[in-house]
Amino acid sequence: MSGARPAASLTEDEAADQVLAGALRWIEDRLEWFAPERWEEFLPRRPFRPGPLLELLGLVRVLARAGVLARDAPLATGALDLAERAASDASFTRGLRAGDAFFPYHLNLIALLELLGRPRAESRAACQALLAADAGAHAQPYKPVLNRIELRYFADRGGFTAPACLPEARALHRESIAALDPDVLQLSESETYALTHVVFYATDFGHRPLDLGGPEPTARLRETVRVLLGVHLARGSLDLLAEMLLCEAALGEGPGTDPLPAEGWNALARAARPDGAVPGPVHRPEVLAGLQGDKATAYLFGTCYHTTTAAALAATVRRDRRRPAPSPSGPLMPSADPAHVRAWAREVTTTAATAPTAVRAAWAGRIDPLLVLGVQSHDPDVLAEVLQAAEQLGRSDHPLPRRAAALLAAWTA
Template sequence: MSRSTGAGSQGAVSWAPLPPHARTDAAGHVGLGEDEAAERVLAGGLHWIEAQLEWFEPGRWEQFLPRRPFRPGPLLELLGLIRVLDRAGVLSKAAPLATDALDLAERVAADPSFDDGLRRADAYFPYHLNLIGLLELLGRPQPARRTVCEALLAADAGGHALPYKPALNRIELRYFADRGGFGAPPSLPRPGALLGESIAALGPDVLQLSESETYALTHVVFYATDFGHHSLTLGGHGTAARLREAVRVLLGVHLARGSLDLLAELLLCTAALDEGHGTTPLTHAGWNVLAGAARPDGALPSPVHRPEALAGLSGDKAAAYLFGTCYHTTTAAVLAAAVRRHRGQGRTGQSPVVGGVPPLPCADPVEIRAWAREVSASARTAPASVRAAWSDQLDPLLALCVQARDPSLLGALLRVADHLDRSDRPTPRRAAALLTAWTT
């Protein structure tokens, strides 16, 4: 449920409840260096995934959990992770986890239901294509199914490449086809042209981006960089810089909310887009939040995980619930840590602890108001490093207040922008315009 704190002309003020790991005393008191926190997430999450292999089998999943529209979805995520782990030197394709996962994927691809789904070329055709492509990339070629995939792509079966299809869907199809070495449909533009139509290139408004739009943004970055394998080319330095800034602000938003799924995905984007800037207070805190939120077994809970629900289960039902509510977030976090390692940001020595920097407050109006009072009172005399940290935190907090539709608190933050000499920056300017529209 949401927490309403009043109403304004723009509607009820609504702040969502927070998980315990989002609280400032958990998110701000970061005791690990960024390298150490990321490596802990990587090791713990990978250990948990290795212990869960049976649950990646669609039939095993369906004994206790609802059938998925694309049955081997979790297994597909695992194959993509194995490819990146191998590339980063974390886990060889010959390791037991990799070979066991590939054995399972071969059995799934050989099942008549998989072939039927592939030939339907419905909304899940790109994922059928991706599974065949990943099997081949990881050393298990599927010549008969490749022939089927090539024929369906050439005919644009399902109309997935048509110009009116969403940009993300077409980017995803292009990425799966190119990565798997398939011939793309003639009507499907090249990756650069598709990227230019995407949310990443069109100036996403961090103040008003929904969760689904944020997921779309992260996945465009994943595909456009091949999960951090190469730099993103995006129509000039200014556009790329704006994208990096949007990712930075969104990282702060979802750090404050304790949204572990999006936090992991945005940390991956941060690593993929990095150009040697190194650790920041937000990435440092983000990795520490992931490390601190992990269960003792290494799993990271998704937004739908409820410890009280797990406590009422036992045996295979408990194991199935735990897997179903943790596998995606854990996979995303391990993937982000592997990309960070691949980009040369891990195991380079202990990253410096960001000391003397006040933590980003969590997405709680009481804490944000206390932050605003402190900054307003101290901004003019605070050390430059503290002013810089407060300036970095301001835009994520503005976004949180806009999305909660909280005009009073938004006004307080805009006064903070004055004290930090940031009123003329793009995000505070847009926030001020929204506040004026709300209260007119």
Template sequence: MSADWPSLPAHLRTGRTRLDEEDAARRVLAGALRWIEAHLEWFAPRRWEEFLPRRPFRPGPLLELLGLVRVLDRSSLLPRDAPVPSRALTLAEEAVGDADFARGLHRGDAFFPYHLNLTALLELLGRPHPGLRAACEELLAADAGGHCRPYKPVLSRTELRYFIDRGGFTAPTALPGIGALYRESIAARSPDVLQLTGSETYALTHVLFYVTDFGHRRRLPGRSGAAAEVRETVRVLLGVHLARGGLDLLAELLLCDSALDDGRGDGRGDGQGDGHGHGSGPLRHAGWNALAAAQRGDGAVPSPLHRPEVLAGLTGDKAAAYLFGTCYHTTLAAALAAAVRKPGAPGTGPTRSIGGPLPRADPEEIRQWARKAAERAGTAPAAVRKAWAAHLDPLLALGVQAHDPDVLADVVRTAERLGHGDRPLVRSAAALLAAWEPGGHGARPEATRAWSV
């Protein structure tokens, strides 16, 4: 079997910051807002299209920006007359005033939910457009686009229901409530965290955005105990994308972690961590430091598409357009996560990295970590063993997703040495490892013999 480890982004090779969580989040938010303010002109569709490919929903970046403005406004972090909100609202009004927007709205096509959402956000932020609102109501009543039909993807229906409820529109009777839709979603269906793809992880984060109204509601629908399972899924994914340096999903998962935290001080929302004493606190602290370390001096947070070497070869408006196109979404996501986070909440102060940081998504780095932890498992202090155990699940997921039997064998072996061989995720990873091997005989002896203790 050929392992498949993606290249690590440049920012993961430049070191790590050592701020406490609150300082890191504050730095990320301040820098992001500074960069957004300096680049507001690029959110206008016409400006975007001078150098970047036309988007299917032309005001898409503006829609994302207004979502941030709404959370900043709700959290009293930025007054509406500040440059970012006021200019964003002006740009959005110009966009909906364009004849192209009205034509797109009345088509009632795949982008109808985004036309409706932009109309609603403008109204929520004090810039109502009654004619557009009336058109949205008529199109909803006529089932334009068939968006409410039960055969449509549950994420799409959840998104639309959230837009409808937030905007105060009349929901079609065919569209279930947000709670019923949540119970059909990936977040409520016990996803296999070892094998979640990037697109499935995005679906999970967005369901959680909508059902919590970006952290405004802190209780999930569903059976007792289900919320703890979701929090644990988010914790493991936070570690996976921290190790990979994927800043888009890292920011979104930090937002979800905040949205699911009820403030009891352990970062888990139920006061119990994952059932093994592993709260999200250390990973959350490392995540905020990772965003702060990766943030450019101008405040932009680079997306996975950003290549510093490409930017270095551009000048003038071409450079500005490239920078905007490859940074705006991640910068908005990071700012949104920082805005949703509760400043001064219990458990958000300095966090010492007991036992060392989570290894990066590099096979040799993970194997070295696994061998060290296994060799010292019998003599290490309890706090260090607990910290190492908290790293196991993200590392198992990384090994599974890279289809690397050597890494996976080493991490499974380390889990056994740390006394966690019976954990469900460890057992699942061991079963996959056995299935990968010819004849199904489990971990290859050569993967562990050299460091057997």
């Protein structure tokens, strides 16, 4: 296939397990860099100093729940030791008692320490008092729904009593972007991240089913996630690809039939460095090549830790909910390069009439993500050619192609 991505060579299980093993090896080898004071030796101070450490604790919890990591494993105990030290620091205590914009993250760190066996009674009492007083006004109805979902999730998971003005989680989920049929053709990056995080919190990272008020909105959300997975696979956006794979696993139901997740896991496995790190969106190999010693290690950590942690989370959730999945086979998703997409569309358009049924089905599953790429790049030529391919595959009357055709007509009127 012209413009196709490199062939997927591993099964979905093999690729996901390879990503997980490499990521956990890399994280454990660089555990010291999760400490705020170590980070700040070479990297800019973060607004919430233990931010990376908070992500690590969340991963440790999911790993332990899935039976991937024992509670007394070096990675778990090392992460908890670092978190206890961070929570004992005077700057953390001042930040917690300030009850400001970062209060939910202070509360979450204390809650995760307790959930993982390191309770801090005095800090917990301070968290509950501040939560009851709605310090920071985080629970107020005028605050963004994602912020309120996040606070509700942290409070419920930690066993805190939420402020009276904060609705139950289910009610908040039904007000969120995940429940409101977002226009996948025109989702911004920040809106896409908001959608993924609603899924994370609403399912407790795949531990419980999502309830959006019925099977129809949940099915529509699954399709939105499927399309976005294809979009970020084509773009090579490893951070969002990992988050979409996590959402796909968390929302999965029954045997998997879509080959896109297998392609996504193979893409992450290919992109991972030999040491196991999955490069983040700001990672630049040419910058790393000019650094040495701790400066190089710090740069690598700062630009890779989040995507590596997200990939490990996704692989763990998938492992916890493992189900039969198709092997990667047949035509693959082209890259997002306009020339590759147009070559793909022209080949589909000219050969669809005689292509085998399985190949036509594989092509049809890639139409919607490629329409998103055409719309979001505002490229009428790409969009027109993908729409022609959709017509040849009998999909021109489907909802997304119809909306994309309407946008194209409006652009060119």
